[in-house]
Amino acid sequence: MRIRTRIIGAALAVVAVANVAYTGYFLNKERAEARARLQVTIDETNRLLGSVLTAPLYDGNVEQLKGDLDSFFLNPDIVRLVLKENRGDIAITRERPQTDTLGELIDNRVQIVRGIDALGEIHVLYTTAGIEQRLLQSRYELILLSLASLLGLAFVILYAARGVVRPIEKLTEVARAMASGQQDQEIHTDGAEELVVLGESFLRMRDAIRTQMADLAEKNQQLVAEVAQRREAEQERDRLVSILDATTDLVSMADPQGNLLYLNRAGRAMTGLGNRHVSEIPIPGIHPVWAADLIMQQAIPTAIRDGSWSGDTALLTADGREIPVSQVILAHYDSTGQLQYLSTIMRDITERKRAEDEIRMLNTTLEQRVRARTAELEATMRELEAFSYSVSHDLRAPLRAIDGFSRIVVEDHAAQLDAEARGYLERVRNAVQRMGVQIDELLELSRVGRAAMNLTDVDITRLANKVVEQLRAGDPARTVQVTITPALAGRGDERLLRLVLENLLGNAWKYTRHTADAHVEFGSRKEGGESAFFVRDNGAGFDMAYVDKLYKPFQRLHRAEDYEGTGVGLAIVARIVTRHGGRVWAEGQVGKGATFFFTLPGASGAIPPH
Numbered sequence: 001m002r003i004r005t006r007i008i009g010a011a012l013a014v015v016a017v018a019n020v021a022y023t024g025y026f027l028n029k030e031r032a033e034a035r036a037r038l039q040v041t042i043d044e045t046n047r048l049l050g051s052v053l054t055a056p057l058y059d060g061n062v063e064q065l066k067g068d069l070d071s072f073f074l075n076p077d078i079v080r081l082v083l084k085e086n087r088g089d090i091a092i093t094r095e096r097p098q099t100d101t102l103g104e105l106i107d108n109r110v111q112i113v114r115g116i117d118a119l120g121e122i123h124v125l126y127t128t129a130g131i132e133q134r135l136l137q138s139r140y141e142l143i144l145l146s147l148a149s150l151l152g153l154a155f156v157i158l159y160a161a162r163g164v165v166r167p168i169e170k171l172t173e174v175a176r177a178m179a180s181g182q183q184d185q186e187i188h189t190d191g192a193e194e195l196v197v198l199g200e201s202f203l204r205m206r207d208a209i210r211t212q213m214a215d216l217a218e219k220n221q222q223l224v225a226e227v228a229q230r231r232e233a234e235q236e237r238d239r240l241v242s243i244l245d246a247t248t249d250l251v252s253m254a255d256p257q258g259n260l261l262y263l264n265r266a267g268r269a270m271t272g273l274g275n276r277h278v279s280e281i282p283i284p285g286i287h288p289v290w291a292a293d294l295i296m297q298q299a300i301p302t303a304i305r306d307g308s309w310s311g312d313t314a315l316l317t318a319d320g321r322e323i324p325v326s327q328v329i330l331a332h333y334d335s336t337g338q339l340q341y342l343s344t345i346m347r348d349i350t351e352r353k354r355a356e357d358e359i360r361m362l363n364t365t366l367e368q369r370v371r372a373r374t375a376e377l378e379a380t381m382r383e384l385e386a387f388s389y390s391v392s393h394d395l396r397a398p399l400r401a402i403d404g405f406s407r408i409v410v411e412d413h414a415a416q417l418d419a420e421a422r423g424y425l426e427r428v429r430n431a432v433q434r435m436g437v438q439i440d441e442l443l444e445l446s447r448v449g450r451a452a453m454n455l456t457d458v459d460i461t462r463l464a465n466k467v468v469e470q471l472r473a474g475d476p477a478r479t480v481q482v483t484i485t486p487a488l489a490g491r492g493d494e495r496l497l498r499l500v501l502e503n504l505l506g507n508a509w510k511y512t513r514h515t516a517d518a519h520v521e522f523g524s525r526k527e528g529g530e531s532a533f534f535v536r537d538n539g540a541g542f543d544m545a546y547v548d549k550l551y552k553p554f555q556r557l558h559r560a561e562d563y564e565g566t567g568v569g570l571a572i573v574a575r576i577v578t579r580h581g582g583r584v585w586a587e588g589q590v591g592k593g594a595t596f597f598f599t600l601p602g603a604s605g606a607i608p609p610h
Contacts, residue, residue, distance in 0.1 A: 011153060011154075011157050011172075012150050012153060012154055012157075014172040015146075015149065015150055015153050015172065015175075016146065016150055017172075017176075018172055018175035018176060019142070019145075019146035019149065019150075019175075020146070021175070021176060021180075022175065023139065023142040023143070023146065025180070026138075026142065027135055027138060027139060027142075030134075030135060030138060031131065031135055033216065034131040034134065034135070035128065035131065036220075038077060038106075038126070038128065038131065040223065041075075041077065042106065042108060042124075042126055043227075045072065045075065045078075045124070046108060046110045046124070048072075049072065049110050049112075049122055049124070050110050050111070050112055050113070052068050053065060053068055053083070053112055053122065054112055054113070054114050054119065056068065057083075057085060057090070057112055057119045057120055058114050058119055058277075060089065060090070062090060062092070065083060065090065065092055066092060069081050069083060069092055069094050070094065073094045073096075076130055077126050077127060077128075077130055078124060078125070078126055078127075079095065079096055079098060079105070079125050079126070079127045080093070080094065080095040080096075080123070080124070080125035081093065081094040081095075081122065081123070081124055081125075082094075082122065082123040083120065083121075083122045083123075084120055084121055084122075084123075085119065085120040086118055086119060086120050086121075090120070098127070098129075102128075102129045102132035102133060102136070103127050103128035103129035103130070103131060103132040104127070104128050105125055105126070105127055105128075106125070106126040106127070106128070107123075107124075107125055107126075108123075108124045108125075108126065109121055109122070109123050109124075110122045110124065115241075116241075116245070117275065174202060175202070244264040245264050245265040245266075247264065247266060248266050249266060249345050249346060249347045249348075250263075250264065250266050250267035250270055250271075250315070250325070250344075250345070250346040250347075251263075251264040251266070251267065251343070251344070251345055252264065252267055252278075252343070252344055253341050253342065253343045253344075254283055254341065254342045254343075254344075255341055255342075256304075256339045256340075256341070256342065258282055258283045258284075258296065258300065259279065259282055259283075260278040260279065260281050260282065260283065260286075261278065261279070261341060262278060263278045267286075267346075270315055270317070270323060270346075270348070271286045271315055271316070271317060271318065272317050272318030272319070273286075273318075283295060283296065284296060286315055286316060287313065287314065287315060287316055288314050288316045288322050290314075291313040291314040291315075291316075294311075294313060295313060295327075295329070299311065299313075299327070299329050300329060300342065302329075303329040303330060303331045303342065304331050304339060304342075307330070307331055308328065308329065308330050308331070309328070309329045310326070310327065310328045310329070311326075311327060312324065312325070312326055312327070312349065313325055313327045313346070315346065323348055323350060324348075324349050324350055324352075324353045325346040325347060325348055325349060326346070326347045326349045326352075327344060327345070327346045327347075328344065328345045328346075329342060329343075329344045330342065330343045330344070402428065403429055406425050406428050406429045407429065409425055410422060410425050410426070410429075453492070453493040453496065453579065453580075454493050454494075454495075455491060455492060455493060456491070456492075456493075456494060457489060457490075457491055458489065458490055458491065458492055458494045458497055459488075459489055460488040460489055460490050460497070460501075460533065461484060461485065461486055461487060461488045461489075463494070463497060463498050463501050464484050464488075464501055464505065464522045465484060466498075467498065467501045467502050467505045467506075468482050468484070468505060468520075470502075471505065471506065471509045475509070478509075478513075478518070479518070480509065480512060480518040480519070480520055481517070481518065481519045481520070482519075482520045482521075482522075483519070483520070483521040483522070483523070484521075484522045484523075485522065485523035485524055488523075488524050488533065490531075490533070490600040491600065491601070492580045492600055493580075496576045496579075496580075497576070497580075497600075499572065499573075499576060500572075500573050500576050500577065500598065501522075501535075503569035503570065503572055503573050504535040504573060504596050504598075505520065505522065505535055506569070507535075507569060507570070507596075508520040508535050508536075508537035508539065508594075510539075511537060511539035511540045511541075511594070512537050512538065512539035512540075512593075513539070514539075514540070515538055515539050515540075517538075518537070518538065518539065519537065519538050520535070520536070520537045521534075521535070521536040521537075522534070522535050522536075523536075527597070527599070530599055530601075531599065531600075532597045532598070532599045533597070533598055533599070533600070534595050534596065534597045534598075535595070535596050536593065536594075536595040536596075537593045537594060537595075538592065538593040539593050539594070540590070540591065540593075540594075541588040541589045541590045541591055541592050541593050541594050542586075542588040542589075542590065542594055543588075543590055544587070544588060544589070547586055547588070550570050550586055570596075573596075573598065577598045577599070577600070580600055580601065581600075581601045582598055582599040582600045582601060583598070583599055584596070584597065584598045585597050
């Protein structure tokens with residue numbers, strides 16, 4: 001066999017193998033890409049079927065369903081469409097005869113759902129016969145192209161013979177590598193002109209393949225990303241719908257014109273809408289007239305202007321009953337500032353309204369009781385005033401008469417009376433005078449409880465110093481060590497607070513009378529988070545077993561022969577401090593002194609600025 005024949009045969013065999021390999025690779029690649037495109041078409045068709053057929057299937061519009069199915073049946077890849085409604089009222093079938101045995105059948109079932117309601121199912125049967133027919137046609141074209149290239153190569157080799165053997169071998173190796181998917185092979189374009197052209201053709205083919213592969217990879221990535229985003233969005237939507245349907249509050253959305261777009265399960269239950277489509281009901285349709293006017297004329301414009309609105313409105317049930325609700329309206333805008341939709345949340349406040357009505361009724365009843373109690377107190381005050389007048393006038397006259405006649409008997413008839421009789425008359429006069437003092441103290445206690453108070457910031461330290469100065473002036477022979485904490489202040493009626501200090505400091509002065517080293521202290525300390533004033537002495541003290549009697553009128557813990565007094569002073573102190581909103585208490589020990597405490601709301605350790 002001639003060498004040229006061998007070269008031609010070898011070259012033709014190599015090229016034929018390369019063409020066959022590339023044809024197989026190309027056809028497999030085309031088949032995979034065509035199937036991927038068909039799958040995308042199937043997914044999109046299924047989505048469109050679920051979207052397009054929902055409304056007419058829900059409405060029972062058979063004619064529209066048939067028209068929609070006919071439109072989808074124009075797709076040659078679909079060989080059968082079967083629509084069945086769950087209730088069994090509608091069943092539509094579209095099928096074309098299968099004359100071609102190429103390819104395989106792909107079975108798909110699509111559930112048609114509206115909200116959470118399953119309406120029906122559509123059975124779609126796809127075929128890959130079209131893909132296989134196109135691949136068969138491509139196979140014939142590639143075979144013809146391969147035969148043509150072989151014939152052309154045979155003529156080239158006849159004229160090139162020895163000079164083309166090596167370049168062809170290199171090109172054959174490149175073709176084999178490219179057929180295996182290695183598109184980064186180096187292609188030499190030197191040698192004879194024909195070989196240069198062939199090499200450049202291989203270069204262009206390789207570059208075209210690279211470009212197509214890159215485009216396909218990029219499109220595949222985009223498609224994968226879009227599918228992932230769509231699935232994520234659908235999952236997020238499903239989660240949001242589940243959350244909104246689980247809440248007990250009404251949640252709805254409406255377009256800028258006030259037409260409902262969505263109403264959750266609680267809202268349907270509250271309004272009695274059931275399964276009615278929300279697009280059939282405008283916003284005013286679920287509210288009483290007054291609430292609808294408020295929402296449409298005030299709430300929505302405010303939400304559009306400010307972003308949100310909140311207030312109390314009401315829902316209208318199917319039986320005409322009003323449900324009071326607390327409502328929030330939100331306006332949602334896109335990135336360009338265009339209003340997209342409005343959302344609202346409503347909470348049933350029936351119980352709150354009922355509680356408010358009960359409170360209002362209780363307040364009315366309380367006001368009536370307060371007025372009645374006030375009238376009773378005013379009557380009691382008038383009785384006290386009448387009693388005070390009676391004490392100050394009706395009782396004093398007999399006392400003055402007793403004292404006067406006793407004094408006349410002593411002065412005019414002293415010679416006729418023995419010492420014992422004069423002693424009795426003196427005891428009568430002393431008792432009458434003590435009774436007069438007690439009447440004065442009782443009247444003072446009554447006035448303290450009825451006197452109007454003028455609350456101001458009071459320098460307590462200054463008042464204490466004045467009282468001590470008054471005590472020293474009244475008893476200059478005594479030497480008493482007095483300690484007064486500076487800068488003590490409180491808020492109250494200055495006249496009444498001076499009366500408190502006069503009684504407390506006066507008692508300390510009195511009950512240290514028999515103490516050799518008398519000491520009286522006025523100061524302040526913290527008691528349970530509040531400032532408490534105190535008056536402490538080292539005098540006679542008292543037994544803590546009788547501490548509860550200290551602040552009761554006419555209750556004394558010491559003999560009148562030892563310490564004068566009526567037992568009303570501490571009662572006056574307790575009444576004044578109580579009227580100021582404070583409290584009083586005492587601590588003591590017999591023979592070791594006593595400490596009396598009182599508090600004033602707002603008291604501090606600093607003198608208020610003038």
